[in-house]
Amino acid sequence: MSTHRDSGHGHNHTDVDWEVMAAHLEHSGELQLPVLRRTAARLRELLDPEKKVRRILDIGSGPGVMTCVFAEAFADAEAVAVDGTPGLLDRALARAERLGLGGRVAVRHVELPEGLDGVDDHGEGGLGTSDLVWSSKAVHHLGDQQGALTALAGVLSPGGLLAVAEGGLPMRFLPRDIGIGRPGFQARLDVVQERWFETMRAELPGSTALVEDWPAMLSRAGLTRVGSFTSLLDLPAPLGATARAFLHAQLTRLRETMSESLEVEDRGTLDVLLDPGAPEGILRRPDAFLLSATTVFTGVRSAR
Numbered sequence: 001m002s003t004h005r006d007s008g009h010g011h012n013h014t015d016v017d018w019e020v021m022a023a024h025l026e027h028s029g030e031l032q033l034p035v036l037r038r039t040a041a042r043l044r045e046l047l048d049p050e051k052k053v054r055r056i057l058d059i060g061s062g063p064g065v066m067t068c069v070f071a072e073a074f075a076d077a078e079a080v081a082v083d084g085t086p087g088l089l090d091r092a093l094a095r096a097e098r099l100g101l102g103g104r105v106a107v108r109h110v111e112l113p114e115g116l117d118g119v120d121d122h123g124e125g126g127l128g129t130s131d132l133v134w135s136s137k138a139v140h141h142l143g144d145q146q147g148a149l150t151a152l153a154g155v156l157s158p159g160g161l162l163a164v165a166e167g168g169l170p171m172r173f174l175p176r177d178i179g180i181g182r183p184g185f186q187a188r189l190d191v192v193q194e195r196w197f198e199t200m201r202a203e204l205p206g207s208t209a210l211v212e213d214w215p216a217m218l219s220r221a222g223l224t225r226v227g228s229f230t231s232l233l234d235l236p237a238p239l240g241a242t243a244r245a246f247l248h249a250q251l252t253r254l255r256e257t258m259s260e261s262l263e264v265e266d267r268g269t270l271d272v273l274l275d276p277g278a279p280e281g282i283l284r285r286p287d288a289f290l291l292s293a294t295t296v297f298t299g300v301r302s303a304r
């Protein structure tokens with residue numbers, strides 16, 4: 001097993017194997033495509049109309065779904081997927097080729113936070129100046145979140161925009177009472193995931209506690225016109241096969257990583273939900289839906 005930040009030794013239960021998650025991350029991004037396209041359009045509006053966008057960085061890009069959305073939305077720009085997991089960057093390049101965007105999508109293998117402020121593992125320096133820096137669900141995997149934001153703000157050209165997708169609401173996909181076990185299963189999953197997240201953050205190298213007030217953090221990074229917006233993905237029941245497969249993969253990962261923290265009855269519920277043949281399973285039950293809200297925090301580097 002290889003991960004972005006170790007050589008296969010000394011794993012603990014919060015060490016994420018991103019290579020293994022590649023297909024899941026790409027499916028997740030594809031489900032979010034309508035939201036991602038709206039987000040790219042909204043970010044365009046937050047930039048001054050005369051600001052030329054020539055270079056975009058997608059920090060912790062994963063398989064490059066948003067990188068490609070940017071390349072589509074900003075026709076004059078090069079979009080660069082930046083990630084510490086080579087297999088995900090390969091996917092980003094393949095995706096760009098498939099979509100006919102190959103000429104304007106590039107990848108950079110960078111281990112963060114080291115790659116933010118110096119020379120990466122190939123001896124190349126820094127990330128280069130950019131007009132738009134995007135990072136979705138990656139900054140929270142870095143020990144010093146404020147340090148990362150300050151470094152990302154530092155690569156912006158004058159008038160450039162930093163946008164980080166962090167937070168929002170926990171995803172919802174089941175009613176409160178699902179007819180198996182005690183009602184409130186999803187709320188209890190949230191508690192277990194929250195505990196996992198806390199441990200994951202505490203175990204990161206250079207882990208620094210701070211109040212996660214993202215607008216204040218962007219202001220401290222030296223940015224102006226700080227704000228946020230939230231986008232909703234609303235897939236009502238009955239779900240199609242793609243969304244069901246995504247939820248099945250999501251719950252499988254949960255069982256692999258966190259089931260020991262669940263009550264025995266909830267472990268049983270999880271098993272039923274994951275059973276492909278069960279009518280109450282997530283692949284077949286009629287009441288499954290998908291509701292997710294993502295908040296994007298933004299700030300602009302002063303043009304002066």
Ligand SMILES: C[S@@+](CC[C@H](N)C(=O)[O-])C[C@H]1O[C@@H](n2cnc3c(N)ncnc32)[C@H](O)[C@@H]1O
Pocket residue numbers: 004005018025028029059060061062063082083084085088110111112113135136137138141142
């Ligand atoms: C939760 S995924 C988010 C992927 C994508 N941005 C999205 O929103 O779907 C986190 C990504 O950050 C990358 N990542 C996590 N820690 C990293 C680090 N220290 N250096 C470089 N990349 C890292 C992982 O490889 C993974 O692709």
